[in-house]
Amino acid sequence: MLGSLAQSLRAEARRTDERRCCCLAGDADPETALREVLDAADLATDAVLVGHRDLVDLPRHEPRQAGALLGTTHDCVVVDLRDECRPNALGRSVGAVDGGGLLVVVTPPLDAWPTRRDRFDETLAVPPNVLADVAGNFRRRLAALLRVHRGIAVVDLDSWTVERDGLTDPAPVRPRPDPTPPARHAFPRVAYDTCLTDDQVAAVHAFEALRDPDAAVVCTADRGRGKSSAAGLAAGSLAAAGRDVLVTAGDRRGATELFARARAVLDELGVLLGDGGTDTLRAVDGGRVRFAAPADAVELPADPDVVFVDEAAGLPVGLLASFLGRVPVGYATTLHGYEGAGRGFAVRxxxxxxxxxxxxxxxxxxxxxxxxxxxxxxPWAFRALLLDANPPVEPLVVDATPDTVEYVAPSPEDLLADEHLLREAFGLLVLAHYKTEPDDLARLLDAPNLTTHLLTHDGHVVAVALVAREGGLDAATCAEVYREGRVQGNMLPDLMTGQLRDPDAARPVGRRVVRIAVHPQVQSRKLGSRLLAALHDEFDDADWFGTSFGATPRLLEFWQANGYRPVHLSATRNATSGEHSAALLCGDSPLVDRHTRWFRERVGDVLADTLRDVDVDVVRRTLAGTAHDPPDLTAREWRLVAAAAYGPGQFDMHPGPFRRLALAALTAPDGVSDADGDPSDARERLLVRRVLQCHDWETVADDLGYYTASGARRELGRTLQTLVERYGTKAAADERDRYG
Known part of the structure; x- marks a missing residue:
């Protein structure tokens, strides 16, 4: 019975060059059934397993390591979801099944599955919640879709019956025509002979523009269209012509196919030199294709001639834009996929x-x-994981203002019952944030500490926020966290307790805004602030509100305008985003007061040390949201500052008082002014780069655009003069008068 079904599914898939799915559901051991499926459908020789248990001697990947499937295809992928239903792993597994192949999904009984708890649920049961508090809404939705979607067979292993056969009886498929190379092309003919569709030919041809210095090429596609292969064919062609090609991606494994196609071109042309390792291909005429992580690639190491960014949607827009104008750059990205928010990439x-x-x-x-x-x-995978979820179209929300919107806080059950609302809310999260992925869908539906909050206009979502309850831990857990430095799922209490050494930080109950997004058509209308205000009103019993994100001046300005104050700036960059993370708190509580005060007390020291390479405008914006204290300088220190401003004194001889003065000026509500009293961004940057971050004069001049180091020194002197006039005591005035 099962063997016959497997044969029919495989035959139909081969005949149409489509794929089929077979769900083996039940508490019975699936080993016999799985072996029968693989043998009958002739799949055993090219099948892989994703799961925690060994089955039928298949090569196995743990669900967290399902990324190893990136850039690979197989006749069959078996996903064992009994121990862990991890949405990201399911998405990666689906994408690795080739045309004519079979996806086999092993599950508990579908009716009972939502009530079972597994290893992924354990990651959602963050203290003080326990495993029983986790819901099963994601699995309930997934089980329902397995039972109704085309091309999916469902087998009950406990009764050994076929619930549905998954056969679609499709019409015959016409053979795919061979692609036609362009009549005129600069890349070698072998690059085009390798293409499998006219779309791929067009993409490779478009990448020829990267031979020009000001070029940027953007190639977008859904999964399985060959965009990474097209980028690899282009990269190999450029390297064969002697170009130095730098490749970056959020995950090195995601660039596997690009490197494979580049290698094939160089090998076919006979110009591949030896083996430069997994991250470098070398060509006879000095060309090469090499990989660098995003945070390193933005520095353009060794001055590449061309940059390729694969799966670009998985990286922040600011990082992507940093290549423009500096080097020819090609972007390849998935529109609907777990690799990143393709629609957000397309818009932003x-x-x-x-x-x-x-x-x-x-x-x-x-x-x-x-x-x-x-x-x-x-389409089943798109729907199950909401890979194709979109926010409402522009005409439905274009008139939204803070006065026209309604604040709603749907429960997970509300979202499960309203597919339209769920798709709009999740689609907006995907559009707005490059890190949103299928795992987040399960968190949204099942995590007991997460709540969803919306602004709707005529029933359509225009803004969304995900909020996590954090803290509220008992004394014993707080003591353990203080000793060990870690607590699951409580980001800000973990930070304040473990890194900032506050033994009482995990006791108060707070609300962290995990994500917030506003529809791009109605941004800059105060809707984000309107949503935050509603959150503050709803959780008026919270001891604190907080957030953490990759710091940019624009984001810092938004949060500070809504009352959030900095308490931490990370010493290391995120390897993917290249940004330093900022943590901010809001509220009237002893915890907020002491952590904002502690940050103000230590920020001068860390800027001269671990934060000395943070972007200067990020530092300026961070300090602008920090509590302002007037400069506390002794009479002698004021004389030192005034002597450097008006006379022969030198900042370098005694930098302490200058640093305290700079901090006072940069935290003042009106910042630093020029000689006419107008705000001066240039002078603020100079104070940050030289006085606070302690870079040498040559570096300061180069970074900030001064012609010479002497010019930067003179401008610092003029800046100090304005600060002496603004803050200086009688001792400073007397010292100034010595110099006429």
Whole structure:
């Protein structure tokens, strides 16, 4: 019975170049059933397993390591969801099944599955919640979709019956025509002969523009369209011509296919030199293709001729834009995929492209390569994981203002019952944040410490926030956290207790804003502030509100305008975003007061040490939200400052008082002014880079655009004069008068 079903599913998949899915559900041991499926469908020789238990001697990946499937395809992928239903692993597994292949999903009984708790649920049961507090809404939704979607067979292992056969009886498929190379092309013909669709030919041809110095090429596609292969064919062609090609991606494994195609081109042309390792391909004429992590790639190590960014949607827009105008750059990204928020990339990054001076070429690939366009498994995965969720279209929300919107806080059950609302809310999160992924869908539906908050306009979502309850831990847990330095799922109490050494920080109950997003068509209308105000009103019993994010001046300004004050700036950059994380708190409580005070007391020291390379405008914006204290200088220290401002004194001889004065000025509500009393960004940057971060004069001049180090010194003297006039005591005035 099961063998016959497997044969029929595989035959139909092969005949149509589509994929089929077989769900083996039940408490019975699936080993016999799985072996029968693999043998009958002739799948055993090219099948892999994702799960925690060994089955049928298949090569196995733990769910957290399912990223190893990136850039690979198989006739069969078996996903064992009994011990852990991790949405990211499911998405990666679906994408690794080739046309004509079979996805096998092993689950508990579908009716009972939502009530079971597994290892992924354990990650959602953050203290003080326990495992029993986790809901099963994501699995309830997934089980329902397995039972109704085309191309999915469901087998009850306990009764050994076929609930549905998953056969679609499709019409015959016409053979795919061979692609046609362009009549004129600069890349070698072998690059085009390798292409499998006309879409791929067009993408490789578009990447030829990267031979020009001001070029940028953006290639977008859904999964399985061959965009990474097209980028690899182009990278290999450029390296064969002697170009130094730098490749970056959020995960090195995501660039596997790009490197494979680049290697194939160089090898076919006979110019591949030896083996430069997994991260470097070398060509005879000095060209090469090499990899660097995003945070390193933005520095353009060794001055590459061309940069390729694979799965660009998985990286922050600011990092992507940093390449523009500096080097020819090609971006390849998935539109609907767990690798990143492709729609957010399309909207937000396109604005940067339009505003810049780069000569931009855009190409979109729609024809699937791994399987036919009629494949039923892809739309099931899109729907199950909300990979294709979108916010409402512009006409539905364009008139939204703070006065027209309604604040709602739907429960997970409300969202599960309203697919339209769920898709709009999650689609807006995906659009706005490059880190939103399928795991977040399960967290939104099942995590007991997370709540969802919306602003709607005529029933459509225009703003969304995810809020986590943190803290409220008992005395014993607080003591353990203080000793060990870690507590699951309580980011800000963990930070304040473990790193900032506050033994009482995990006792008060706070609310951390994990994500907040406003529809791009109605941004800059105070809707984000309106949503935050509603959150503050709803949780008026919270001891504190907080947030943490990759710090940029714009984000810092938004949060500070809504009453949030800095308490921490991380010493290390995020390896993917290249940004330093900031933590901010809001509220009227002893915890907020002491941590904002502690930050003000230590920030001068860390800026001269671990934070000396933080972006100067991030430092300025952080300090602008920090409590202001007038400069506390002795008479002698004021004489030192005034002597450096008006006479022969030198800042370098005694920097302490200058640092305290700079901090006072940069934390003042009106900042630092020029000689006419107007705000001066340039002078603030100079105080940060030289006085607070202690960079040498040559570096300061180069970073801030002064022609010479002497010019930067003179400008610091003029800046100090304005600070002496503003804050100086009689001792400072007397010293100034010595110099006429």
């Amino acid at each position: 990054f396109r604005e940067r492209l339009t505003d810049g001076d780069a000569d931009v070429t855009e190409v979109t690939m729609t024809d699937p390569i791994r399987y036919a366009a009629s494949d039923p498994v892809e």
